[in-house]
Amino acid sequence: MRVNNGEFVRSSLLAGLGVGYLPAFMVSQNVKSGAIATALDDYIRPATAVYAVYSHSRYLSAKVRAFVDFMVERLANNPFHL
Structure with missing residues (x-):
């Protein structure tokens, strides 16, 4: 299955x-x-891409930027343990 x-x-x-x-x-x-x-x-397992998708804006929200930065760091250091 x-x-x-x-x-x-x-x-x-x-x-x-x-x-x-x-x-x-x-x-x-x-x-x-x-x-x-x-x-x-x-x-x-072979690496898989992960994407952060957010609406286009001239100014990126500080919360969105903080979350994306956190996930980039977290997944770069240990991609299998969120």
Whole structure:
């Protein structure tokens, strides 16, 4: 089965319905508690682009600029743990 809903995949894993591929931040608590087991721990998925989309404006809101800067720094240092 192929789905585009991470929460559905996580729920399916918790129900023991198979294997799935999710970012660590979605399942870290479940892995720590033993509810979900990991496999292929050495596998590294090819990089995927992430885009920040916002409306064009002559002046960018300070809040938007702060959020974009935060995400750039956060994803550059550890792309799999938001």
